[in-house]
Amino acid sequence: MKRIWEHDKIAYGGDYNPEQWPEEVWQEDMRLFKKAHIDIVTLNVFSWAALQPSEDEYNFEKLDKIIKLAGDNGLKICLATGTGAHPAWMARKHPEILRTDSQGRKHKFGGRENSCPNSEVYRIYSVRLAEKLAERYGDDPAVIAWHISNEYSGECYCENCAAAFRRWLRKRYKNIDEVNKAWDSAFWGHTFYDFEDIVVPNELSEHFYLFGKERTTFQGISIDYRRFNSESIEECCKLEYDAIRKYVKDTPITTNMMGFYYPLDYHKWAENLDFVSWDSYPGPDEPDGHIALSHELIRGLKRDMPFCLMEQTPSVTNWHAYNKLKRPGDMRRLSYQAVAHGSDSVMFFQMRRSTGACEKYHGAVIDHAGREDTRVFREITELGEELVKIGDKTLGTLQKPKVAVVFDWENWWGISYSAGPSILIDYHEEAYRYYNAFYKRHIPCDIIGTEDSLDRYDIVVAPILYMVKEGYDEKIREFVKNGGSFVTTYFSGYVGDSDLVYGAYPGKLKDILGIWVEESDALPEGEENSFIYNGKQMPARVLCDIIRPEGAEVLARYDKDFYKGEAVITKNSFGKGKAYYMGSCSDEEFYDSFIGDIAAEKGIKGIMDSQEEFDMLDITRRYSEEKAYTFIINHREDGRSAVLDMDGTDILSGKAYKKGERITLKHNEVYILESMI
Numbered sequence: 001m002k003r004i005w006e007h008d009k010i011a012y013g014g015d016y017n018p019e020q021w022p023e024e025v026w027q028e029d030m031r032l033f034k035k036a037h038i039d040i041v042t043l044n045v046f047s048w049a050a051l052q053p054s055e056d057e058y059n060f061e062k063l064d065k066i067i068k069l070a071g072d073n074g075l076k077i078c079l080a081t082g083t084g085a086h087p088a089w090m091a092r093k094h095p096e097i098l099r100t101d102s103q104g105r106k107h108k109f110g111g112r113e114n115s116c117p118n119s120e121v122y123r124i125y126s127v128r129l130a131e132k133l134a135e136r137y138g139d140d141p142a143v144i145a146w147h148i149s150n151e152y153s154g155e156c157y158c159e160n161c162a163a164a165f166r167r168w169l170r171k172r173y174k175n176i177d178e179v180n181k182a183w184d185s186a187f188w189g190h191t192f193y194d195f196e197d198i199v200v201p202n203e204l205s206e207h208f209y210l211f212g213k214e215r216t217t218f219q220g221i222s223i224d225y226r227r228f229n230s231e232s233i234e235e236c237c238k239l240e241y242d243a244i245r246k247y248v249k250d251t252p253i254t255t256n257m258m259g260f261y262y263p264l265d266y267h268k269w270a271e272n273l274d275f276v277s278w279d280s281y282p283g284p285d286e287p288d289g290h291i292a293l294s295h296e297l298i299r300g301l302k303r304d305m306p307f308c309l310m311e312q313t314p315s316v317t318n319w320h321a322y323n324k325l326k327r328p329g330d331m332r333r334l335s336y337q338a339v340a341h342g343s344d345s346v347m348f349f350q351m352r353r354s355t356g357a358c359e360k361y362h363g364a365v366i367d368h369a370g371r372e373d374t375r376v377f378r379e380i381t382e383l384g385e386e387l388v389k390i391g392d393k394t395l396g397t398l399q400k401p402k403v404a405v406v407f408d409w410e411n412w413w414g415i416s417y418s419a420g421p422s423i424l425i426d427y428h429e430e431a432y433r434y435y436n437a438f439y440k441r442h443i444p445c446d447i448i449g450t451e452d453s454l455d456r457y458d459i460v461v462a463p464i465l466y467m468v469k470e471g472y473d474e475k476i477r478e479f480v481k482n483g484g485s486f487v488t489t490y491f492s493g494y495v496g497d498s499d500l501v502y503g504a505y506p507g508k509l510k511d512i513l514g515i516w517v518e519e520s521d522a523l524p525e526g527e528e529n530s531f532i533y534n535g536k537q538m539p540a541r542v543l544c545d546i547i548r549p550e551g552a553e554v555l556a557r558y559d560k561d562f563y564k565g566e567a568v569i570t571k572n573s574f575g576k577g578k579a580y581y582m583g584s585c586s587d588e589e590f591y592d593s594f595i596g597d598i599a600a601e602k603g604i605k606g607i608m609d610s611q612e613e614f615d616m617l618d619i620t621r622r623y624s625e626e627k628a629y630t631f632i633i634n635h636r637e638d639g640r641s642a643v644l645d646m647d648g649t650d651i652l653s654g655k656a657y658k659k660g661e662r663i664t665l666k667h668n669e670v671y672i673l674e675s676m677i
Contacts, residue, residue, distance in 0.1 A: 001396035001624055002305040004275040004344050005144045005252050007076060010387045010394065013040035014311065014348035014365070018066050019050055021352065026066075029352060030073045032366055036377065037384025040076040041351060042310070043067065044133070045150050046112070047082040052129060054089055060136060071142035078310075079143045081133060081240055083126040084150035085112040094121040100158035102202040113149075116156045117232040118164040123239055131243040138247040146248065147310075148240045148255040151279060155229045155263055157200045166195045168228045182498040183220030190218060201225050211423050219417045219499040226413045230265045238272050256310040259294040260428050262416075265409035267449035270301035279311035279349070280338060284324035288618055288635035289436040291334070292341055293447070296435070297407065299342035299399075300447040306396060309338040311349040315363030315376045323361070328375065329668035332383050333633060336670045340620045340631030344395050346387065390651055393674065394629050397622035401444040402604055405435050406462035408450045414467040414499055415491070422522035424542045425491060430463040430585065434487070437588075437595035442606035442619040454479040458602045461595075465492040465509075467499070473508035480512055481575030485602055488513070489582045490520065490543045505545075512579045514552030514572030517545045521563070529584070531556040531568045534597070538590040540568060545583030552581070569594075608645045617642055617665065623677065630673040634665035641665070648673030 005011070013033075018026050033041075043066060044051075052058050070077055091098055091109035097119045098107050107114065115122040130148070137143055173179045176192055185191050192198055199205050201222045208215055216222040241253050252274035257266055259278055270276050278298045282291045298307045314331055316323050326334075335346040353364035365380050372381075407427075415427045431447075438445040446457070450472050454460055460479060465488050473493075480486050493506025493513075502508060505517040521544040523529070529540040533556045546563045552570035572579045580598065599605075607619045607630065617640050618633040630648060634640045641664040649656045651672045657663065663671065 001398070003396040004306055004308055007040070007144060007395075009039070009391050010339060011040040011076065011308070011345035011347065012384055012387050013038045013075070014042060014351055015045055016041035016043060016070075016351040017045070017354065018069075018352075019047060019062060020354055023065070025352075026069055028370070029366065030069065032372055032377070033075065033351075034073070035372060036365065036381045037388050038351070038365070039074070040078060040144075040345070040347070041070055042078040042080060042147055042347070043070065044082045045080040045147070046085055048085060048129060049087040051082060052087060052125070055093065058132060067137060067140060067142065071140065075142065077140070077143045078145040078147050079133065079137060080147040081126070081130040081149060081244075083129060083148070083240065086115050086122065086125070090121070090125065094119075096158070096160060097121045098158075099154065099156040100161075102155070102157055102207065104157065104202065104204045106158070113151065113153045116158050116160050117229075117236050118156070118158075118160040120160075123236060126236065127239045127243045130240040131246060134244040134247040138244075138251070143251060146244050146251060146253040147277075148237050148244075148253060151256055151258055152233050152237060152264060153258070153261070157202045161229075161232070162198075162200050164232065165200060165225065165228050166198055168231070169198065169224070170195060172224070182500070183218055183224075184500060185218070188217070213423055214416070215419075216417050219414065219419070222417050223410065223413050223499055226263070227265070227410065229263060230268065230409070233264060234269050234272065237269070241272060254308065254310075257298060259297060262412065266297075266301055267409065267451060275305060275308060276301045277308035277310040277345075280309060280334075281311075281313060281317055282334075283320060284322070287436075288337065289439045290432060291337065292439055292618065293432050293435050295338055295341035295343070296445060297447040300404075300449075300452075303446060303448070303452070304398065306342050306344040306398070308345045308347070309335075309343040310345070310347050312338070312347070313363040314348050314365055314380060316361070318359055318362040326363075328379065331376075331379055333635065333668045333670060335383060336631065336672075337618060337633055337635075339394065340618065340622075340633060342399065342622070346383070386652055390672070393627075393651060394622055394672075397624045397629055399444045399620065399622055401446045402456070402458045403438055403443055403599075404446040404448045404452075404454070404457045404460050405431055405438075406450065406460065406465065407431050407447050408465075408467070408469075410469065410497075411450075411465060411467040414495060415464060417499070418466065420522070421491070421520055422543055424522075424525060425464065427464050430489065433585075433588070433591050434461045434463050434595065437591040438599075439618075440592060440616070441596065441599065442608060442617075443599060443604060444607070444620060450475075454484065457484065458604060459485045459487070459598060461487040462492070463489045465489075466494050467497065468493050468495070468502075468508050469497050473512070476509070477512055477574075480577035480579050483576035485578045485580070485598055486512065487580040487582070487598065490545045490584055492581075506581070510550070512572070512574050513570065513581045514550055514574070514579070515567070515570050515581055516548050516550060517583070518548055519546045520544065521546070521561070529561055530559040531584075532559070533569065533590060534593050536589070536593075538586050540584035540586060542585040543583075544568070547581065547583050552579075608642055616640055626677060628675045628677055630671075630675065632663070632665065632671040632673070634667055634669050637667050639664055639666050644673070646673075646675045648675035650674075
């Protein structure tokens with residue numbers, strides 16, 4: 001078991017910005033934090049302007065007071081570097097620090113995450129600030145974690161980036177001939193004679209919008225720029241990490257991620273962080289399985305340790321079209337959902353509601369009224385009391401999945417930039433459809449990248465594996481040969497790392513799957529084919545692959561159109577294992593049935609062996625070396641029941657239960673059963 005930081009319970013607190021308030025308010029905040037059992041605060045998130053008011057001047061006087069006050073009141077501190085927004089003087093004196101957008105417009109001072117990641121000025125000053133903070137506060141016993149910047153995001157297309165991109169390409173491809181080969185630049189006569197001919201791919205060069213989606217005339221350069229942009233911003237994070245490590249030997253360092261955030265490849269980012277954390281802000285009507293998938297993505301970035309829920313709202317967001325309140329009990333339920341899926345913290349943005357700017361109506365532990373008798377503060381206090389009761393029981397505990405769903409950022413970029421076949425292809429949602437089938441059966445599931453080992457799994461699902469990167473087919477081949485069950489889908493195996501087509505689809509996966517795909521029919525929204533699976537008619541939507549089996553068994557065939565009778569689902573025996581191909585997109589009933597069959601074939605059962613009457617509960621299990629902690633959560637409006645598969649004691653109520661006993665959960669109700677293994 002590996003804990004994320006030195007703390008004796010589930011960390012409870014969040015972003016605190018006392019610099020926005022007069023000092024007389026701070027003491028009242030300390031009193032309210034104690035009352036609510038808040039024990040950790042994230043400080044200094046956006047304080048660069050206050051800490052460095054000019055080029056050579058630094059002022060830590062107020063931050064000294066804040067850190068001392070927090071420590072004296074028994075609070076642990078997650079200390080941010082404050083580099084998420086550069087000071088105004090920096091933009092005035094060094095305009096090259098400002099970002100240029102995809103339309104070629106140089107931005108002015110404003111916003112946040114507003115610095116060009118390839119600006120040497122930005123890198124020098126951000127690293128210098130991180131180093132000064134680490135030197136000053138690195139030995140403070142209250143500081144148990146470091147937090148680099150805040151929600152890294154966006155991209156830049158300025159001359160800094162263009163020059164850095166050309167350097168990046170030289171390192172990746174060595175010579176211009178290899179660039180031309182990788183990008184198939186002979187098409188449309190786009191041959192480059194020199195690296196200096198290469199410009200950034202944006203709306204002034206290769207990019208355009210069609211049917212409301214960003215497109216590109218050359219996928220190779222656009223995918224490479226995505227790689228470059230993600231790595232450029234990651235390098236900024238790494239530079240601050242290294243600056244902190246000069247003075248801070250062991251305290252763990254992170255940055256807060258944003259779930260399925262398209263521009264940044266978090267699989268690569270996680271390698272350079274001591275633990276991963278993220279900010280969870282689901283929409284008011286977002287399915288619980290969708291939220292769980294995001295938690296699993298973050299947990300999967302470092303599969304052998306918990307993650308940190310760095311931010312969530314206590315009550316309401318401020319950026320949705322309709323900012324619906326979390327209903328009574330929702331905050332508690334969603335907090336426990338994060339813990340159930342691997343978090344060792346429950347943290348919020350924000351601790352006290354700001355009085356101005358764009359987040360003044362975003363929820364907070366302490367509202368504008370500043371009172372302790374609000375509904376939200378009462379709920380915060382009640383949850384705080386429960387977390388004290390839980391103590392350190394679940395810290396460092398892990399799930400034990402035998403199933404994984406592959407989600408790869410470079411594949412995502414390749415799919416989104418693809419020149420066809422359908423704007424309805426949605427990589428994230430297709431991954432969710434397969435994940436949700438496991439989630440509903442309470443089968444624990446990792447979300448992994450293409451660099452991760454497959455050795456610990458019995459089933460691996462790789463939906464829409466469009467880009468099969470160099471060597472990944474061999475990893476899959478060995479997994480199936482050794483007895484694993486592999487599942488992939490339509491629009492898979494088409495291209496390699498540079499988006500060049502391998503040949504007959506699904507490329508390097510043909511032998512594993514025992515098929516090839518002759519054609520694919522893209523169906524407009526509202527149009528569908530169908531097939532029979534397990535005696536029921538199921539829809540075939542979005543894309544219908546016309547499959548030619550070469551050794552694979554046909555599990556289902558299309559019902560209509562000129563390809564009536566052609567295979568839509570196949571199963572191939574390969575070595576000791578099985579490889580499945582689903583040639584279309586279907587509905588929830590199909591995924592439930594299909595995944596259920598594959599799981600049954602491998603002998604994989606869900607926690608408490610899912611039954612129809614309680615298949616809408618969220619049931620997970622985290623393990624220590626000696627104990628299991630089973631989380632049972634009801635997200636539904638009506639009551640749900642479950643039959644326990646082991647003896648256990650609910651650590652929230654203290655009540656003991658026996659194996660085989662049925663428990664019933666009302667809406668928002670949570671059980672955490674502690675059992676001996």
